[in-house]
Amino acid sequence: MSKKIRIFIGSLFASVIFPTAAIFIVFWFSSQKNEPQTIDPVLRADHIKSVDHSEFEVLQQEFESPHEVTEACVGCHNGRDNEIMQTAHWKWEREAELPNGRGVHNIGKKNLLNNFCTGAAGNNGSCMRCHIGYGWKDKSFDFGDPTNVDCLVCHDNTETYFKRSGEAGMPATTENATLAQPVPDYNYVAQNVGLPTRHNCGVCHFYGGGGNNVKHGDLEEALLECSKEVDVHMSPDGADMVCTDCHKTENHNITGKHYGVSAMNKNRVNCEDCHGNAPHNDRIIDGHFEKVACQTCHIPTYAKVNATKLWWDWSSAGRLTDDGHSIAENDADGNHNYLSIKGNFVWDDNVEPEYQWHNGTADHYLLEDTISTIPVKINELFGSYTDTTAKIVPVKVHRGKQMYDTEYNTLISMKLHAAEKGEGAFWKDFDWDTSAVLGMQYNNRPYSGQWDFVETEASWPLNHMVAPKEQAMSCTECHSRDSRLANIDDIYVPGRDHSRFLDNLGNIILVLTILGILVHTILRIAFYKKRHHAH
């Protein structure tokens, strides 16, 4: 073999084939992906009923009232009444230590304000329909009476049991029954009880704020029967899970709570309870677990089927027709954008969440608080990059305008609901001042008589409507110049952030380098030509 051929072959290997092979190895390594972990949890649907309630004589009696049903229940399930009566579902409050040394308070739906219907207390007839008791119509309700507990609303498996509207948690009676809201068939319902289904929880948790999906945005009636794309967990085509599959419950203590009413980093439900903290089998993606909640990438949009309320402006409420009738106006999608009783709304579906740091603690505007920021923060999630317990979470922020006392600088509890006209409720009489007087009175709060409207906002972390893995957010949703994380400003996000100064300086250096090379090249050519011309 001649030397030339040997050099050629040697060059081919040393300078071309081996270097190219090295690059191929790099590409091969970079393309190695492990399969995400799969899990096979035991679900409540696997539970086998141990008894047939229809055979119990006590459930075959003629029930005069729902209270008698409860008596029958606790006659066998003794002690369960005491369990449920310790919970927030019964008390509508929890003992909570607020962050920033604001002390220990009993807070909950019972006494917190919101920027929907402003607050439940004083509007019991309407709001307490979703209390798990019978007839919390005013402060005289007996929280110590076990027969006031409504077992059926959570354990009815017939989907025929409902509480009547406007009756503070009581089902319809023979006196007030209508075709749409009949007296429940207590024997049928009581003989067909079981573990709560999506329907049981949803009957309240889907309709908070006065209609389907008004409040949460990620909890609505579509979840009763939805596609995998809407909710991979609850869809019958997916895992077909019920609420208590994640919100694990012992002795009526249901895990998980919502930061619309809770404040402390405890008793939470976490994705990793089932999925572990490295479910992707991918170092980079699993590494995000430190700072990014699973929900952030896996709930790219919420309100995927029906719209949710994003803006509620009370200040325009009370406009009536010339002959004194209420007005209802719809937006293009058929959602109310004006109601005389409530004001203007903005609804939207398939909404991209906002993103906030959250370490599991939250502050709340308490009845005794004064306004310190505008917009007023109804609740505030805490956390930051340096907080090792905080993660970036997706949030629905509900904004609006509501009444406040301009003298005392406090948000006003409104009296909205009453059965009849003339009782001073805004929804019947449309009188702002009377509504404020009565609402503040019921809540034992001072009211100066001077009022106006102020902007408020509330943060509702999103946990449901988890998308199938194929629809999880791609990297560039956050790692790009138009990142979704625009509000997260205490962290460097590769792809989103860069030093403008450095990039400009670097580019100038590169341009100057190229210019220098060009000038040098031109000079070389020019001088070369000159030299050869001279020859």
Next chain:
Amino acid sequence: MINKFYTPYNRFWHWTQMLMVILLSVTGWEIHGTYKFFGYQAAVSIHNAAAWGFIILTIFSMFWMALTGEWKQYLPTMNKMGAQIKFYLSGIFYGEPHPVLKSRHRKLNPLQRMVYFLILMITIPFQIITGLIYMYFHLAKNAIGIEYMRDTAILHTIGAFLLIAFLLVHVYLVTTGHTVWSNIKAMFTGYEKSEEHAELEHQ
């Protein structure tokens, strides 16, 4: 006369390093947010794999330099530095010969020695260290301050700009050999017609 300048390993190192640097640049600027090419996730995977490839190659090359004594060729010297700079600024235009003759044991001119020394001893280790911190900083999540990630990313970007500026000049200077093609040919084959010889032939 034909001289051998570059051993097979030397050439393998050079070309692999070149491909790695190009790959790291292309993926690195995508991660930086400058453009989209591979897709972000792929860019990150490739960048990280190439980074490890680069580190392994660097370790091998350090062994090679240590064992063969090639490291001596990268020691900076001021000897004839002025003449070398003058050559690039004027002599080259007048067709003057290179002030420092290339040989098997003196592949690099004084300016190259200085620049390569800085690249090998400072810029590349700097990029490797900032890159490793960038990749693995979160494993020490509690030990670090708020600006850590930002600082690391900015330092790594500075290194990237320097390396690309070097690459541009380096590629250009390839054409300043005895002929436009002689240097690159030598880097491929390992052999180059020596200048002295070529000068003689020319006459």
